[in-house]
Amino acid sequence: MPPTRFFFEEPAPGFPERKDFCLMLPIVHRSRRFLHAACSSVALLAALCAPALADTSPVALMPRPQSVTLSGQDVAVAGGVRIEWAGRPTPMLQRAAARFSGRLAMLAGAPAAGGAPLVLHISTRPDPAYLSVHEREHYTLNVTSQNGIRLDADGPAGVVHGLATLLQLVVQTPQGPVIHEAAINDAPRFPWRGVMIDVSRHFMSVDTMKRQLDAMELTKLNVLHWHLSDGTGFRVESLRFPRLHQVGGHNQYYTQAQVRDIVAYAADRGIRIVPEFDVPGHTLSILEAYPELAAQHVPSAEERESPCSITINTVKTKAICNKVYNLNNAAFDPTKPQTLKFATELYAEMGRLFPDHYFHSGGDEVSPKQWNDNPAIVAYMKQHGYADAPALQAAFTAQVEHALARQGKIMMGWDEVSEAPIPRDVVVETWRGSKWIASATQAGHPVVVSSGYYLDLLNPSSEHYKVDPYDPKAVGLSPEEATRARAKQGPMIDAFALDPNAQPLTAAQQKLVLGGEAPLWSEIVSDEMVDARLWPRSAAIAERFWSDASVRDVADMEKRLPLIQHELEATGLQASAHENAMIARLTPGNVGPLKVLTSVTSPVRNYAMNRLASHSGDAMLNAPGAIAAPDSFEANRFNDMAARYVAGEKDLAAPLTQMLKLYLANDAGYATVATTPLLQDARPVSQQLAAVARVGLEAIRKHRSHGRHWHRRVNRLLAAQDATFAGCANAVASYTHDQPPSGLLIDILPGLHALVDHAH
Structure with a gap:
């Protein structure tokens, strides 16, 4: 039988204190096998069997629903759950129901032979906006001993969310598995609730990606921002530009069939996938394959791995013969016509793999030296009236946006793209500090907030939980910190400083905040580490994106x-x-x-x-x-x-x-x-x-x-x-x-x- 939640027979206010901490091992130490491997001494066993947290609610709902009423009574579920549909369910809904039944068995055990199943009545209606920011996610869930379970949803997304909540109402008791009686009325605060997984620095297997999508479904996260190219690797098979995966992929990439499989797997779980292929910076893996597009000479792999180099695969820099080379710095030459043509054709091919309306083109951390140290680019900038590198980038960004728009896509970019005039339709993802929420929405851009939710910073859940997507002062360097950093980093550090004069967002600005994402950059995250680096912190962040702002305990x-x-x-x-x-x-x-x-x-x-x-x-x-x-x-x-x-x-x-x-x-x-x-x-x-x-x-x-x-x-x-x-x-x-x-x-x-x- 799989691990289950254990509660005691003697209730206490809120949550019964456990009399035997050994029962908490699947929760606190997260592995029963650890008991056999580590409890080799009486002292260790005694310490592991100490009382657990008291006063914990036995209903561990996360995210917290908008409204929940608990009767304090339970409904036995030893006989399992039988689903009855109001109308004919779609194949997608049938698969959602099958996943629910499988997970219920994992949590409650297999249904007892001859036991009467609890009936789950589900009603929903079609939603033409499913898998978009306008989809209908509202649902109500009622569990009673008299009427069984009723789930009413405004669309398929609401069914997926309601089933996830229902699983969280299941607990194991000494009398067997039960579902808590509850009346829940629920809908998300924000329509964009995502995680960003970087598979360029360290490649993640298909199975690993699917595990994360399963966990996202159970915590009501609905966007996977998939960072698929960077200096370290280009991770998708390209039929139009095969050297991208043959050379830039370093033998680790997803075939197009695998991408389609993962996209379909996500869609079944109510999750959209927004791909990111970074331009004009962070393009070393692309330029290794097509060096004629580069603004500067791109050292070959042999040069970077030469005997006089210090090889560090997990961080951003390598020292080459006493000269530091930043893997993130390599950038396109945006003045060459073939550069825009390449980006347009690449995005067209990749866009066909990812049906979502949004397409992330990066745009962050473009080193001005890449362009300012190229005489031909400097002459081009002077000839066309571009005052500096950011102005040139803004012009290139606008061209990329027009190309994506012609392909039916809405462009996203990191907050650097908002520092110069760009089309209002561009979605700005804020990462350098919360002040960019205010400036981007003030300029009329939709915003997805990442600042405050960076999982690779390795802060605990409590730190992320305190950050509200509407707060323009939540994250940033203090004046003292900025002054100290400026001595070494120069004026670029000002982008990360707090704005002490930032005003609360107006109602119009709040409407432009679509939601947020929790990024996990993988410089020091291997495939083996992903599950533990993403979870459980992503669940806490999911609550921040879903639940009411007042849920802050x-x-x-x-x-x-x-x-x-x-x-x-x-x-x-x-x-x-x-x-x-x-x-x-x-x-x-x-x-x-x-x-x-x-x-x-x-x-x-x-x-x-x-x-x-x-x-x-x-x-x-x-x-x-x-x-x-x-x-x-x-x-x-x-x-x-x-x-x-x-x-x-x-x-x-x-x-x-x-x-x-x-x-x-x-x-x-x-x-x-x-x-x-x-x-x-x-x-x-x-x-x-x-x-x-x-x-x-x-x-x-x-x-x-x-x-x-x-x-x-x-x-x-x-x-x-x-x-x-x-x-x-x-x-x-x-x-x-x-x-x-x-x-x-x-x-x-x-x-x-x-x-x-x-x-x-």
Whole structure:
């Protein structure tokens, strides 16, 4: 039987406290196999079987519906669910129903023989706007013991969303699987709710892409922005320009048949796919195949891999014979007529593979030197009255937009395209800061917000959750940070600065905000890491895009997040399986110590990991920092219990002590498995975890007898850990402070601070 959600017989307010934490292993540690591999000592087993979070709602709905009423009663579902349609369902709806039935069996178990099934009545109507920003997504869902289940949807998208919500109402109880009685009225806040997956830096398999689409369906995300070309690789077979995949694809690309399969797979799940083929910058992989389109000489692969070069495959730069070459810098020469002809024909071919109306042409990070250092381009700019490189780019962008419009496409571009006059129809994707939301909508452009949702920054869900797509001041460098960065980066840093004078969006501007996307750039994300790097944070961001703006309780979100992650894994996501496989490769003889260490740590943030990768390259894809998740469920549990302990729940002293003893003892075990340089890099963090765990134990055991000397000592110890967090608190700090070689942060610090402050 697949993993299920476990609840206890003795109810408590909101959520029954679990009497045996071992039942939480599929949720908190995300793998039952870990119990057998890691629970090799009594102390470890005792710590893992500590009480779990209390006061968590047993109905872990995410995203939160617009309106939900729970009766407190349950409807047995041991006999399964039989679907009855009002009218003839389309093949797409029949496939959606089949997926629901399969997932229900994964969560509730196979229907009991002879059991009476619960009837699910579904009614909907055709929606000509399905798979567009104008589709009808509203649905109502009613579950009662008297009338069974009724799902009424305004269109196919509403059926898909209603079935996803219904699965979240399913729980396992000691009496068997049940569905909570509920009355739900639901519709999204924004029509564009997406993730962006970069497959250029590291290629992702077809199966990996499909797993993400399944998880997107279950969390009501409806746009996959697929970044398919960049400096590192061109990832789609081209029949018109075959050298693109033969040379620029580096033997890793999707055939056109595979693309059509993935597009159809997504459409079945109510998900649109918007492709991105970047121009005029980020084009090295294209120019390797067609160098006659380049603004500057493009070093061959042999030149870049010459003996005097330092090869770093996971980051943006390579040093070639003492000369740094940026893989992102290579740009088209937009003054050559064949360049626009090439882009037009390429987009026409790719557009036929992707039926969506929107087509992303990139437009970001075009280096002015690519054009200003070319005498022919400079002469062209002077002859045609272009004052600078951005003006030339704006003219080229307008030409590309006209070409896409003739092909029936609506152009998207990163927010750089909005810095010069471009057609109003161009959709601007804001990424450098929230101020571009205001400026782009003020200029009349539709906007998709990415700033604040960059998953490759490795911030926890709580940070993304606080960012509202309507807030023009949510994300950006402070004046002090911008001043510090400007000394090294020059005036380009101003694009990332906050606008202190930004005004709230007007009603007209808000109408232009289509929604948002959570990008995952893959410089340091392998195919094996995608599931854990996208989820569960994308689920929290999905709630920000779907639910009402008033749904902002971070603590409540963090309590629901493990249950949502569990559902995603029970129905196919492989985050835990892949993490466990990575641990088993690194420490095959004893997985416990590394498992414990990575369960309470998270990777350094805000591109600090990219900085570490610039020295170790692809090795970082197999390091402890690649295993630790940005959201540590175990640390969140510890921190919550510590806060409740100091607030008066003294019975939590015992489980807190068990956990701290585990962390203290773990370093001895880690010392025996740290036999490689990557594992040895993490040994200092293991030792620091033991040291702060000892402090926590002292705070609990003798909190009435500590003097000033003790407080000074332990506060210095905790302050050193706080400084590590501060050293990657933003992009400026991460590039100006030393980072721990392991790339790990100890996430139980809030709980330790609470315990120490309480020990007076």
